[in-house]
Amino acid sequence: MNKELEVEKLITHEVPFSEIDKAFDLMLKGEGLRCIIRMDA
Numbered sequence: 001m002n003k004e005l006e007v008e009k010l011i012t013h014e015v016p017f018s019e020i021d022k023a024f025d026l027m028l029k030g031e032g033l034r035c036i037i038r039m040d041a
Contacts, residue, residue, distance in 0.1 A: 010034050 014036040015023045026032030 011036055014038060016040075 011034045012032045013023065013026055013034075016038045020037055023032065023035035023037060026035060
């Protein structure tokens with residue numbers, strides 16, 4: 001109603017860029033809906 005969305009609740013995993021393959025595997029298996037890829041790690 002007040003046009004706010006709690007994005008943090010939608011994130012399932014957070015991985016460093018070096019583990020980007022893990023993020024894709026999680027999504028393909030259906031274990032991860034929203035993965036955040038950290039570019040600083």
